[in-house]
Amino acid sequence: xxxxxxxxxxxxxxxxxxxxxxxxxxxxxxxYFPWYQQFPGKGPALLIAIRPDVSEKxxxxxxxxFNKSAKQFSLHIMDSQPGDSATYFCAARPGGxxxxxxxxxxxxxxx
Amino acid sequence: EPEVTQTxxxxxxQMGQEVILRCVPISNHLYFYWYRQILGQKVEFLxxxxxxxxxxxxxIFDDQFSVERPxxxxxxxxxxxxxxxxxxxxxxxxxxxxxEKLFFGSGTQLxxx
Numbered sequence: 001x002x003x004x005x006x007x008x009x010x011x012x013x014x015x016x017x018x019x020x021x022x023x024x025x026x027x028x029x030x031x032y033f034p035w036y037q038q039f040p041g042k043g044p045a046l047l048i049a050i051r052p053d054v055s056e057k058x059x060x061x062x063x064x065x066f067n068k069s070a071k072q073f074s075l076h077i078m079d080s081q082p083g084d085s086a087t088y089f090c091a092a093r094p095g096g097x098x099x100x101x102x103x104x105x106x107x108x109x110x111x
Numbered sequence: 112e113p114e115v116t117q118t119x120x121x122x123x124x125q126m127g128q129e130v131i132l133r134c135v136p137i138s139n140h141l142y143f144y145w146y147r148q149i150l151g152q153k154v155e156f157l158x159x160x161x162x163x164x165x166x167x168x169x170x171i172f173d174d175q176f177s178v179e180r181p182x183x184x185x186x187x188x189x190x191x192x193x194x195x196x197x198x199x200x201x202x203x204x205x206x207x208x209x210x211e212k213l214f215f216g217s218g219t220q221l222x223x224x
Contacts, residue, residue, distance in 0.1 A: 032210070036154075043115070043202050043215030044154060089154060096209030098156040098167055099146075 002027060004092050006102025013109050019077040021105045023090035026071065030092040034099070035064065035075045038087045047088075048075070080109045113137040115216035117203050123222045124193055132188045132219045134203030143186045144204040144213065145178065147171070154202065160186065161209070193223045 005024045013019045023033075031052055036044035050057045050064040050073065057064045063076040077084055090102040116135040124130050136143050145157040158168040160178050177189045186205075190197055200218045 034213075036215075041217065043204075043217050045215065046212055049212075091154075098159065098169065099154075099213065100156070101154040103153045 002100050004090060004100050004102040006090050006105060008105060009103065010106040011108070013080045013107065015080065015082060015109055015111050017080050017109075019080045019084070019107055019109070020074060021088055021090070021107070022072065022074045023092075023102050024070075024072045025092050027092070027094065027100075028071070029094035030100075031094060033064070033066065033073050033090065033092050035062075036089045036091060036101075038089065038104075044089060077107075080107075082109045082111050085109050113214070115203055115205055115214050117201075117216035117219050119219060120217065121220045121222070123224065126195055126223055127192050130190050130193055130221065132190075132201050132203075132221070134186045134188075134216055135184050136186055136203065136205030137207075137214055138184070140205035140207050140214075142166075142206045142209055142211075143178075143180070144206075145188045146202045146204060146215075147199040148202065148218075149199045157188070157201075190221075193221075195223050197221060198223045 034049035035047045037047045038044045048059050048062045050066050052068050061078045066073045085108050088105045091099045093099045118133045143160045146154050148154045156169050158172045159166045175191045179187050200220050202218045203216045204213045206213050
C-alpha cells in the first residue's frame with residue numbers, strides 16, 4: 001500500500017512536444033505529491049508538487065494533474081526542450097512522513 | 112540557492128569494513144534524512160532525524176546502520192559491516208521543518224567489493 005507506480009519507464013519526445021509521465025498510488029493517507037528531476041551524478045531536485053485539495057498546478061512549462069478519485073497524478077512538460085532530458089521521479093507521502101518514490105522515467109528530448 | 116553537501120562523492124570499500132558517509136545539511140534546517148538508490152532502481156527512504164533522535168526508519172535501516180549529528184553542522188551515516196548489497200548511491204537530504212520541501216545532496220556512490 002506504500003507503493004507508487006510510475007510509467008512509462010522511458011520516454012522519447014521531440015523538441016517542442018509534450019512529455020507526459022503518470023503515477024498511481026494506493027495509500028489514501030498520502031497528502032503530498034512532488035515530482036523530482038534528477039540529472040546524472042546529481043541528487044533529485046524538487047520540480048513541482050501538489051496537495052490533494054486541487055486538481056491541477058502549473059509552474060511555467062510544468063503541470064501536475066491530480067485525480068483524487070482515481071488515485072493518479074501526472075506530470076506534463078509542455079514545449080519539451082533537450083535540457084529537460086533527465087530522470088523524473090514522482091513521489092508521495094502521508095503528512096510529514098517519509099517520501100515513497102516511483103520507479104523513475106528516463107526522459108530524452110531529441111533536438 | 113543553499114545546498115546540501117556530501118562527502119566523499121565516491122567511496123570504495125571491502126565487504127565487512129565500516130564506512131562513514133558525511134553530509135552538511137542546509138544551515139537553518141532541522142530535519143535530516145538519508146535515502147539510497149541502487150543502480151537503476153527507485154530512491155528509497157532509510158531514516159529521518161530530528162532533535163538528535165531518529166524520528167522514523169525503514170526496514171532497510173537495520174542494526175548495521177546508525178546516524179549521528181556529531182556537531183552543529185555535520186550529519187553522518189555509518190554502516191558498521193558493509194555487505195555487497197549495500198552498494199548504492201546514498202543521498203542526504205534536509206528540510207526546514209517536517210513536511211517542508213526536501214533538499215537533496217549530490218550523493219555518495221558507495222561500492223562494496
